[in-house]
Amino acid sequence: MIGKSEIIFNEMSNIVGDGRARNDMFERRVYSHDLGSFPKLFDMMFNFKPDCIVKPESSDEISKIVKFASKERVAIIPRGGASWGMSGAIPIEGGIILDMTHMSNVLEIDGDNLIVTTEGGITWKDLYEKVEAKGYMIGSYPSSAPSATVAGWINTGGIGTGSYKYGGAGDNIRALEVVLPNGNIVNTGSKYTLQSGSGYDLNQIFVGAEGTLGVITKATLRIFPKDEFRPLSYLFPDLKTLSKAVQGLTRSDATPLNISFADNNHFGFLRELGHGDAPDGSMLNIALEGPEELIDYEEGVLDRITKGAKKESVELSMHEWDERSYELRAKRLGPSAILGEAFVPTTRMDEAIDHIYTLIKKMKLKAAITGMVPDRNSVVFMPYYLTDERKLIKSMVSLGFMGKLAGIGFKDGGRPSGLGLFFAYNLKKLHGGVAYGTMHDLKSSLDPCDIMNPGKLTEGQTRFGFPLPGAVLPLGMSVMKLVKGILPKDK
Numbered sequence: 001m002i003g004k005s006e007i008i009f010n011e012m013s014n015i016v017g018d019g020r021a022r023n024d025m026f027e028r029r030v031y032s033h034d035l036g037s038f039p040k041l042f043d044m045m046f047n048f049k050p051d052c053i054v055k056p057e058s059s060d061e062i063s064k065i066v067k068f069a070s071k072e073r074v075a076i077i078p079r080g081g082a083s084w085g086m087s088g089a090i091p092i093e094g095g096i097i098l099d100m101t102h103m104s105n106v107l108e109i110d111g112d113n114l115i116v117t118t119e120g121g122i123t124w125k126d127l128y129e130k131v132e133a134k135g136y137m138i139g140s141y142p143s144s145a146p147s148a149t150v151a152g153w154i155n156t157g158g159i160g161t162g163s164y165k166y167g168g169a170g171d172n173i174r175a176l177e178v179v180l181p182n183g184n185i186v187n188t189g190s191k192y193t194l195q196s197g198s199g200y201d202l203n204q205i206f207v208g209a210e211g212t213l214g215v216i217t218k219a220t221l222r223i224f225p226k227d228e229f230r231p232l233s234y235l236f237p238d239l240k241t242l243s244k245a246v247q248g249l250t251r252s253d254a255t256p257l258n259i260s261f262a263d264n265n266h267f268g269f270l271r272e273l274g275h276g277d278a279p280d281g282s283m284l285n286i287a288l289e290g291p292e293e294l295i296d297y298e299e300g301v302l303d304r305i306t307k308g309a310k311k312e313s314v315e316l317s318m319h320e321w322d323e324r325s326y327e328l329r330a331k332r333l334g335p336s337a338i339l340g341e342a343f344v345p346t347t348r349m350d351e352a353i354d355h356i357y358t359l360i361k362k363m364k365l366k367a368a369i370t371g372m373v374p375d376r377n378s379v380v381f382m383p384y385y386l387t388d389e390r391k392l393i394k395s396m397v398s399l400g401f402m403g404k405l406a407g408i409g410f411k412d413g414g415r416p417s418g419l420g421l422f423f424a425y426n427l428k429k430l431h432g433g434v435a436y437g438t439m440h441d442l443k444s445s446l447d448p449c450d451i452m453n454p455g456k457l458t459e460g461q462t463r464f465g466f467p468l469p470g471a472v473l474p475l476g477m478s479v480m481k482l483v484k485g486i487l488p489k490d491k
């Protein structure tokens with residue numbers, strides 16, 4: 001008898017043809033992971049293996065796939081570069097993974113109207129290089145730009161390089177093309193002008209939706225004239241002294257393109273890897289952009305604010321800028337590394353630093369803190385720890401760090417960023433009960449059969465037909481943290 005996977009595969013092959021649908025076991029295993037790792041225990045609760053992987057090349061193909069999935073109640077999981085690591089791009093009940101990376105064409109760079117229209121599966125690096133070649137620049141993009149896709153970043157509602165001046169993933173969107181859960185193709189927004197006036201802002205409901213409301217196939221984004229650019233790096237004795245400069249900077253009249261930082265541990269790891277010239281201290285990296293007179297003025301402001309720190313050479317500052325997409329260079333020491341994220345108000349940066357270091361110490365992790373300042377009010381900590389997934393128990397209990405980091409976010413007046421599968425229980429805490437209910441209503445009105453990336457953001461069912469009880473995961477994270485603290489220290 002022909003199985004479910006085979007039926008889906010045959011239907012997908014009819015729609016996309018020429019080998020762009022796959023259901024062999026190797027491929028299904030590869031696509032049951034993203035960048036993150038989760039305890040094997042969860043294999044018992046969810047079916048992470050897709051029935052079929054499809055690489056669509058047009059919105060019409062996706063529309064046909066989604067119409068089939070809607071009729072047959074099969075899950076659709078949109079996937080970009082799979083660099084998010086929150087299990088956002090993997091199934092929980094099998095289904096069809098849409099690997100969007102074949103939809104990577106830039107359709108139009110319109111310098112007169114300062115917009116670019118692109119397919120959603122292009123990486124940010126490919127996009128900004130193409131835009132820069134025409135004399136323009138993209139406002140902001142994730143530091144994972146070499147692998148992160150345009151639609152993937154929009155769906156995580158992220159912040160990134162350039163956010164201090166140009167905002168996050170949602171701030172430069174003019175319009176999107178989205179395939180809805182019923183297969184209809186909708187154009188949101190207004191291509192040439194600001195989205196304002198009457199009407200619901202459909203662009204924004206897809207920002208941070210984690211692929212649960214539709215598949216983004218195209219995006220029209222604002223671009224900007226390319227101007228002068230100057231990276232600057234300042235070395236501080238430690239992260240707490242650096243934090244004082246961040247407070248001063250966010251209260252000054254300078255508006256850099258980008259502000260990021262990395263602590264002493266990060267550079268210590270690089271030295272361990274043989275980068276003998278890696279500095280000894282915590283580094284504040286700032287990128288200035290604009291007319292030369294403005295950059296000169298802002299550099300003066302920065303020099304005053306960072307008085308006492310060591311101002312690094314032009315070459316080293318440029319090197320730090322070139323390294324902006326390689327925060328996990330120390331990964332090889334692990335040989336794996338897991339990256340977490342928590343937002344806190346700028347005014348609570350000091351407390352959060354203390355809390356994160358205390359957690360690292362208690363859990364005996366080999367970890368470093370990197371981060372960004374995406375606007376005047378917020379700091380994003382992106383600490384990472386080194387781990388070895390071959391050491392099953394140790395690597396599993398180390399994951400408790402992620403849950404505890406989310407807790408630090410809440411405790412210090414901020415919040416965790418993404419939810420994905422395992423942090424979906426935080427949705428209510430993040431937004432409050434009424435907003436939580438409204439989001440569920442929105443999801444079920446657009447996707448009544450819950451076919452679009454089920455289980456992410458709004459919680460899903462386990463194999464046993466009931467959701468993970470809300471208290472289980474935080475409790476599990478606390479137990480993992482305790483067990484990790486008992487095990488020998490990571491070397």
Ligand SMILES: Cc1cc2nc3c(=O)[nH]c(=O)nc-3n(C[C@H](O)[C@H](O)[C@H](O)COP(=O)(O)OP(=O)(O)OC[C@H]3O[C@@H](n4cnc5c(N)ncnc54)[C@H](O)[C@@H]3O)c2cc1C
Binds near residue numbers: 077154156161339
């Ligand atoms: C070293 C490193 C640095 C990072 N730096 C940053 C950073 O600066 N800022 C930041 O925000 N994040 C950062 N991240 C996290 C991650 O890279 C980003 O969230 C990235 O934008 C995800 O894009 P992706 O294409 O890999 O998405 P994926 O991981 O493939 O998917 C993410 C989510 O989007 C959904 N999705 C993907 N494509 C579509 C689509 N076409 N339509 C609908 N839904 C879709 C998926 O279902 C999933 O829920 C970093 C990660 C690493 C490892």
